[in-house]
Amino acid sequence: MQSMTAALSPGLYAEVKKSDTHLAITQLTKRFGDFTALKQIDLEIQEGEFVCFLGPSGCGKTTLLRAIAGLAPQSSGKIIQRGCDVSTLPPQERDFGIVFQSYALFPNLTVYGNIAYGLRNRREDRHCIRARVTELLALVDLAGSESKYPAALSGGQQQRVALARALATEPSLLLLDEPLSALDARVRVNLRGQMKALQRRLGVTTIMVTHDQEEALTMADRIVVMNHGVIEQIGTPEEVYRQPVSEFVATFVGSMNFLDAVPEGSSGLRLGSQCLKCLPHGLDDSPRARLAVRPEDVALTPCTTGLSATVQGIEFLGAFLRVRLHLDDSDQPLLADVSARDAESVALAVNGRVGISLPAAAIRLYPASEVAS
Amino acid sequence: MIASTLMPARLRSSEALIRLAALLLGLALLVVGLLLPLLTMLVKSVQDRNGDFIGLTNFIHYFQVPALVNSIQQSLFVALLSTMLVVSLAFLCAYGITRTCMPGKRVFRVLAILPILAPSLLPAISLVYLFGNQGWFREALMGQSIYGPIGIVMGMSFWIFPHALMILTTALANSDARLYEAAEALGTPKWRSFLTITLPGVRYGLISCTFVVFTLAITDFGVPKIIGGQYSVLATDVYRQVVGQQNFQMGAVVSVILLLPAVLSFIVDRLIQRRQVAQLSARAVPWQPTPAPLRDGLFAIFCYSVAGVILLVIGTAVYASLVQFWPYKLSLTLDHYGFDGLAGGGWSAWFNSLKLAFSVALIGTLVVFFNAWLIEKSDGFAPLRQGLHFMAMLPMAVPGMVLGLAYIFFFNQAGNPFNWLYGTLAILVLNTLIHFYTVCHLTSVTALKQLDPEFEAVGASLKVPFWITFRRITLPVSLPAVLDISVYLFVNAMTTVSAVVFLYNSDTRLASVAVLHLDEAGYFASAAAMAVLIFLTSLVVKLLHAALTHVLLTKAQRWRQAT
Numbered sequence: 039m040q041s042m043t044a045a046l047s048p049g050l051y052a053e054v055k056k057s058d059t060h061l062a063i064t065q066l067t068k069r070f071g072d073f074t075a076l077k078q079i080d081l082e083i084q085e086g087e088f089v090c091f092l093g094p095s096g097c098g099k100t101t102l103l104r105a106i107a108g109l110a111p112q113s114s115g116k117i118i119q120r121g122c123d124v125s126t127l128p129p130q131e132r133d134f135g136i137v138f139q140s141y142a143l144f145p146n147l148t149v150y151g152n153i154a155y156g157l158r159n160r161r162e163d164r165h166c167i168r169a170r171v172t173e174l175l176a177l178v179d180l181a182g183s184e185s186k187y188p189a190a191l192s193g194g195q196q197q198r199v200a201l202a203r204a205l206a207t208e209p210s211l212l213l214l215d216e217p218l219s220a221l222d223a224r225v226r227v228n229l230r231g232q233m234k235a236l237q238r239r240l241g242v243t244t245i246m247v248t249h250d251q252e253e254a255l256t257m258a259d260r261i262v263v264m265n266h267g268v269i270e271q272i273g274t275p276e277e278v279y280r281q282p283v284s285e286f287v288a289t290f291v292g293s294m295n296f297l298d299a300v301p302e303g304s305s306g307l308r309l310g311s312q313c314l315k316c317l318p319h320g321l322d323d324s325p326r327a328r329l330a331v332r333p334e335d336v337a338l339t340p341c342t343t344g345l346s347a348t349v350q351g352i353e354f355l356g357a358f359l360r361v362r363l364h365l366d367d368s369d370q371p372l373l374a375d376v377s378a379r380d381a382e383s384v385a386l387a388v389n390g391r392v393g394i395s396l397p398a399a400a401i402r403l404y405p406a407s408e409v410a411s
Numbered sequence: 412m413i414a415s416t417l418m419p420a421r422l423r424s425s426e427a428l429i430r431l432a433a434l435l436l437g438l439a440l441l442v443v444g445l446l447l448p449l450l451t452m453l454v455k456s457v458q459d460r461n462g463d464f465i466g467l468t469n470f471i472h473y474f475q476v477p478a479l480v481n482s483i484q485q486s487l488f489v490a491l492l493s494t495m496l497v498v499s500l501a502f503l504c505a506y507g508i509t510r511t512c513m514p515g516k517r518v519f520r521v522l523a524i525l526p527i528l529a530p531s532l533l534p535a536i537s538l539v540y541l542f543g544n545q546g547w548f549r550e551a552l553m554g555q556s557i558y559g560p561i562g563i564v565m566g567m568s569f570w571i572f573p574h575a576l577m578i579l580t581t582a583l584a585n586s587d588a589r590l591y592e593a594a595e596a597l598g599t600p601k602w603r604s605f606l607t608i609t610l611p612g613v614r615y616g617l618i619s620c621t622f623v624v625f626t627l628a629i630t631d632f633g634v635p636k637i638i639g640g641q642y643s644v645l646a647t648d649v650y651r652q653v654v655g656q657q658n659f660q661m662g663a664v665v666s667v668i669l670l671l672p673a674v675l676s677f678i679v680d681r682l683i684q685r686r687q688v689a690q691l692s693a694r695a696v697p698w699q700p701t702p703a704p705l706r707d708g709l710f711a712i713f714c715y716s717v718a719g720v721i722l723l724v725i726g727t728a729v730y731a732s733l734v735q736f737w738p739y740k741l742s743l744t745l746d747h748y749g750f751d752g753l754a755g756g757g758w759s760a761w762f763n764s765l766k767l768a769f770s771v772a773l774i775g776t777l778v779v780f781f782n783a784w785l786i787e788k789s790d791g792f793a794p795l796r797q798g799l800h801f802m803a804m805l806p807m808a809v810p811g812m813v814l815g816l817a818y819i820f821f822f823n824q825a826g827n828p829f830n831w832l833y834g835t836l837a838i839l840v841l842n843t844l845i846h847f848y849t850v851c852h853l854t855s856v857t858a859l860k861q862l863d864p865e866f867e868a869v870g871a872s873l874k875v876p877f878w879i880t881f882r883r884i885t886l887p888v889s890l891p892a893v894l895d896i897s898v899y900l901f902v903n904a905m906t907t908v909s910a911v912v913f914l915y916n917s918d919t920r921l922a923s924v925a926v927l928h929l930d931e932a933g934y935f936a937s938a939a940a941m942a943v944l945i946f947l948t949s950l951v952v953k954l955l956h957a958a959l960t961h962v963l964l965t966k967a968q969r970w971r972q973a974t
Contacts, residue, residue, distance in 0.1 A: 109790075109868050129871035130426060136872045142865035146887045146970050155883075156873030187970035207873055 058120075060085045060211065060243045061106065066115030068101055068267075075101045077267045079115070086241040088234065090254035093264035094290065099247045102264070103213055106245065108132045120210065135204030139216040141196050143188040149175070149199050150184035156207040174202040177236065194225040201233070205242070212237070214246040218253060230257055251291045255279065263287050285404045288330045295336070297370050299329040299403065307403060310368030312345045314396055319403040326406035333360065335400035336374035338384045339393035347372060349390050352381075361386065365394070426876060427791060434795045437782040441802040443829060444845040448817035449809065455820050456663035469664045479648060479661075483668065486644040489560050490629035490672075493567040497624050500568070501575035502617070504717055507710035509583040510609075512702040514711060520580075522718040525725060527573040528949035530906040531633035532926045533942040534569040536935065537727040538562050538638055545738050558640030566634035569724055571627045572717075575620050582616020583609075586698035615683050622676040622683075629672050630810030632909040633923075637930055645669040646909065649812045653819070653913065663820070666813040677808035725946065732940035747940040754932040755925030756917075761944055764922035767839050768904035768952075775844040775851065776897040779803075780889070783855030784881060788867050807849035811909030814846055819913050834916040842914055843904045851896045858892030859885070890963055898956040902949045 061083040068076040076098045083089050091099035104110035106117060108129035117125045124132050144152050150171055157167045175181050178198035188196055197217060204212060217233070218226045234257045237244050248254050254261050255275040263270045263278060263286075271283045282288035285296070300308045301321040307314050307329060321327050338361070347363035350371075359381050363372040372394070376386075384392050459465045473479050507513050508520060526534065541548050542557035555561055586609075594604045610617075632646040639647055645665055653662035733743045750757030782803065786796045806814075822833045832838040862885065870880035886893065908923045915921055922945050929938035 107868070107872065109871075128427065129868065130874055130876075134872060136869065138863075138865040138869070140863050140865060142863045142869045144866065144869075144884045144888075146884065146967070155870075156875060159873065159875045159879065189970055203869070204872070209872075 058085045059083070060087070060120060061245075062116075062118040063106070064116045064118075066102070066105060066112050066117065068098075068105055068110065069113045075267050076105070076112070079269060081262065081269065081272070083243060083245065086243055088237050088244045088246070088257060088259045090258035090261045091245065091247045091264055092251060092254040092261050092291070093249065093270075095249060097264040098267040099249075099262075099264050100215060101267075103215055103245060103247050106211075107134055107136055107213055133209055134211040134213050135207065135209035136213040137197070137200045137204050137215065137217045139219055141188075141200040141220075143196055143200055143203075145188055147187075148184060149180070149186050149188070149191070152188065152199055153203045153206050155203060160207070170206065171202075174206055177205075178202045179232075192225075193221050194229055197221065197229065201236075205240070210243060212242045212244040214244065216247055216249070219248070219250070226253075233257070255291070261291075263290065265290070282330070282402065285328060285330070288402065288404070293333055293373070295329075295331050295333060295372050297329040297331075297365070297368065297372065298406070299327050300325065301327050301403060307401075309345065310365065312367060314345070314401065315398040316401040316403065317398060321403055321405060324405060328404045328406055330402045330404060331396050331400055333373040333375040334358075335397060336363075336372065336376075337395040337397065338374060338376055338380060338386070339395050340384050341393040342391050343393070345394040345396070346391055347394050349386060349388050349392060352386060352388060359386070363392070363394070366391070430785065430789050430877065431792060431795075433781070434785055434789075434792055434799060437778075437785060437799050438795065438802065440778065441799070441805075441845070441848075444841050445802065445806060445809070445814075445848075448814070448821035451821040451824070452663050452666060452813070452817040455660060456667050458660060460660060469660050470667075473661065473664045473668075478643070479665070482643045482645050482648050482665075485560070485642060486629050486646075487672075489563045489567070489635075489644060490625055492560070492564050493571065493628040494621060494625045496564065496568045497571050497575045497628075498579075498617070498621055500717060501572060501579050501620070503710070504576055504714050505579035505583050507714045508580055509586075510698075510700050511707050511710045512700050513707045513714065515715075519714050519718055522721055523576050523714075524573050525721055525950075526570050528902055528906070528953060529570070529725065529728075529946040530908055530923045530926060530942055531566065531570040531631055532637055532908060532923065532930070532938070533728050533946060534724050535562065535566040535634045535637035536731070536926075536930065536939050536942055537724045538566055539935070540727050540731045540737065540939070541724075556640065558638055559642040562638035562640075563635050563642065563644070566638055567628050567631055569721065570631070570634065571624055572721075574627060575624050578616060578620040578623060579613070582613040582620070584697075586612060588696040588698040591698055615686060618683050619680050622680045626673050626676045626810075630669065630812065630909070632812055632912070633927075636908075636927060646810070646812050649816060650912065653816060659816075659820070662816055666810075666816050669810055670808075670813050673810050673813075674808045681804070728939045728946075729943050732936055732943045734936065737936065747934075747936040748944070750925075750929075750937055750941070753929060753934050753937055755928040755937075755941065756920030757925070760920040760925040761922045761941070761948075763836065763919055764905055764945070765948065767836060767843065767921060768901045768948075770836070770840045771843045771847075771904040772897040772901040774840065775847075775900045776893055778844070779848060779851040779896060780855045780886075780893055781881070783852055783859055784885060787856055787859040788862075788885070789877065790867075803852040804849055806845050806847070809846075811846055811907060812912075814842060815910035815913035818842055818910070834914075834919065836919050838914055839911055839919060839921070842910050843907060844900070846907065846910050847900055847903045851900060854892055854896050854899075855889075858889045862888060887967075890967070891960060894956060894960050894963070898953060901952050905945055905949050905952075 059082050061081075063079055063081040066076055066079040067074065079102060091102060093099045101110060105112045108124070108127055112125070115125070116123060119133065144155065147155065153171045153174055154167050157170060171184065172181070175183060178201055180195060180198055180202070183191070183195070188199065191199065197220075201217070218229060221229065230253060246257065258275055260272060260274055261278045262272050265286050271278055271287045273281070278287060278291055282291060288294045297309060301319060301324055302308050302313060304320070304322050305316060305318045307316055307319075307327065309329065319327070345365070345367070347365045349361060350364050351362040353360040353362075358375045358377050361374045361376060361381075363374055364370070365372055386392065456469055457464060457466060459468070504519075504523065508516050538557055539562075540546055542552055542562070543549065546557070549557070552561065590608050591604060594608060599607075630646060632650065635642070635644045635647045636650065643651070645668060648665045649662050649669065652658045652665060731737055732747050733745070734740070735742045735744050735746070756763070782799060786800045786803075789796070818838065821827065822829055822838060824830065832841070866884055867877065867880060870877065870884070906923060908927060911921055912924055912927065915924055922941055926938050926941045926945070929935075929941060
């Protein structure tokens with residue numbers, strides 16, 4: 039598979055300003071009987087933005103997507119698209135294209151018939167439709183596949199046909215419901231880059247639902263992390279990764295160490311008998327807190343006078359080593375990802391002791407009441 | 412963009428309104444075609460001849476007449492006996508088809524299905540020729556008369572056998588080889604695997620089959636009418652009360668009583684079906700039989716004996732219809748196919764049946780499938796959709812005789828706005844469609860459930876109206892099921908007697924009713940001829956259907972199995 043290199047029809051999405059709000063969702067709530075799937079969601083999405091809804095299954099991300107599409111109308115709340123209130127409109131009158139997890143390609147129509155499905159309905163003349171389908175197929179790198187049936191295509195190819203079909207009517211909003219999860223790992227990584235590149239060039243506002251954090255981190259301009267029907271955090275991939283606002287986000291995105299600690303002052307904490315510096319945390323009054331630090335931020339030192347730990351196991355993971363540690367003083371487990379060179383410099387060995395340094399900027403504190411998942 | 416945001420309100424309402432209208436029409440069809448007639452009949456059963464309410468007096472009267480009450484016991488007797496006979500025969504044959512390597516399975520399956528193509532009157536007529544007072548094998552009955560329970564049980568068993576065989580073949584085909592391999596690895600003897608794996612695996616299919624067979628047996632009218640003699644059952648009582656004695660109230664009472672076992676077995680069957688869902692996991696590996704000469708040989712002998720009996724019964728009817736004057740003048744003739752001047756309406760009855768069958772097949776298939784689509788695939792109006800589904804399930808619980816009589820009561824009322832339907836072909840179409848609605852509905856729902864649930868959502872997102880997606884995608888993709896439904900409706904419309912026997916008039920006589928009248932009038936050879944004619948018509952249509960399905964599937968092969 040090559041990258042999607044075909045020429046674009048100029049000016050498709052060019053006339054909109056990036057700073058404008060494309061979609062504004064206010065107080066959106068969706069109930070299924072007694073179960074509340076979405077609780078008062080507020081969300082704004084800018085023109086041309088690529089937003090990922092990320093969360094575990096059952097967190098409400100797909101429900102939110104279907105509410106935006108009008109496929110599962112909300113119980114209350116508003117959806118404004120480009121200044122128009124679309125809250126009560128059926129899907130037919132909303133402006134969006136959608137790609138489903140199953141692709142839902144029409145099995146009895148050829149690739150051409152599938153992509154032209156929405157165009158035929160607009161009573162465009164045959165030549166226009168043909169030109170548009172050819173253009174779209176080139177866009178998704180499937181030129182010449184017009185007469186094939188979906189069953190004759192590979193999963194990745196089907197996915198791209200579904201994408202072309204969704205884009206055919208030039209929707210201002212593209213909705214992707216776990217579009218990559220039915221594919222092999224290799225194809226998935228490949229297609230990830232291609233879809234992102236295509237979206238950037240077309241500039242079409244895009245919302246993608248996924249439970250794969252790596253997908254969200256690599257593709258999204260902004261990530262909406264959801265859990266139990268509420269938004270936990272909205273931010274760029276870096277913000278979500280570096281500054282998770284809650285223990286849930288910290289656990290769900292990337293891997294994270296959690297340690298029981300005691301806040302000391304406004305920007306310090308105590309771990310066992312050791313006092314550490316950290317960024318201002320606002321938990322001054324709490325007797326207990328949860329300290330979060332990513333394994334790759336844990337630095338190992340030869341000096342064991344401060345915070346120290348016993349090495350319990352070493353896993354070789356190619357580019358780095360994952361070291362299982364046990365903090366001597368506070369009696370808690372800790373993971374550290376270190377490069378082979380760093381490992382050499384501290385003479386890493388199972389049952390050996392190493393010094394631990396937790397950089398102040400990498401430490402985050404969360405209230406202790408939250409339950410780690 | 413701006414245009415599409417200004418227009419919506421009107422467009423939206425139009426598409427949703429069309430769906431709403433379609434749903435209401437579907438409901439109206441079942442309310443008028445099923446619910447109101449049934450209610451009218453229930454009301455009639457507690458009224459006297461003048462239409463005054465008299466409570467349960469009719470029922471009390473019914474239970475005081477020994478001749479009438481006797482029928483309950485007799486109906487149960489023949490129905491239970493037929494059920495036992497049919498289920499055991501069908502189980503052995505289904506086992507032979509699915510679990511042995513007996514030769515000629517496909518031929519046997521085709522032969523075993525043949526009885527379904529004939530009206531239930533045909534085996535009864537054949538049995539009279541075989542075992543009647545001048546029959547070839549009358550000595551085999553050792554002095555017993557074929558006119559009575561023996562004939563009824565034999566005739567019913569013949570006619571119901573294919574239904575049971577189809578259910579049990581499906582049930583036995585769902586097997587998980589891994590279970591048998593595990594049993595074998597543990598050194599389990601064959602008979603024990605059969606008792607601990609095979610039987611539990613098909614228990615729901617077996618129970619469901621038993622109830623279906625019992626319902627068919629207790630509600631059948633054709634066989635006891637022809638061969639029952641003085642032995643009366645509930646279905647023939649309804650006919651006798653209404654047509655013979657013009658006692659509509661008592662007809663209603665017998666109908667209510669006939670309705671009870673049918674409703675009961677319907678409820679049990681639905682409960683079982685609900686349990687059956689998670690029987691077989693998706694990872695099950697189908698079991699493949701390995702050759703075992705002794706077992707295969709025994710099953711082959713058994714199955715082909717059954718097939719031989721089926722061919723003998725059909726062959727007898729064909730032969731009897733071609734013989735000059737049984738048993739005295741056995742030269743062959745086509746005279747009996749003239750029907751000139753005889754009772755029943757002759758060839759015009761056959762044309763009427765053909766018209767009826769084609770109308771029901773065409774209209775019914777579209778109506779049933781579209782309604783199933785509304786229930787399964789459209790959104791909004793959830794209570795209406797559930798209501799429609801419930802109503803679509805009901806006809807299965809209503810015996811044909813009951814439905815037919817209910818139609819008389821409802822449509823023949825003075826002041827009924829649908830009164831004009833009475834005595835037309837249209838009422839026969841409506842009645843037949845409703846009578847066989849449920850099986851078609853279930854077939855449609857099964858087919859629709861297999862489709863990707865997002866087709867409609869994709870269509871909507873591309874601003875394509877739902878009816879275009881229905882026509883371009885849903886209908887073509889479900890074509891095999893749609894064709895199955897249409898041929899099922901055709902064959903049933905061709906062969907049914909029970910409901911329509913109350914509803915025809917001189918212009919709309921039907922072939923199946925003609926068989927009845929020819930037999931009543933003593934033209935036995937012509938009755939056989941008409942029954943054979945119906946059988947051949949169904950057979951030709953069934954063959955055309957098979958050919959058409961084959962062609963369509965080969966054409967569709969391009970997209971179905973393109974990989």
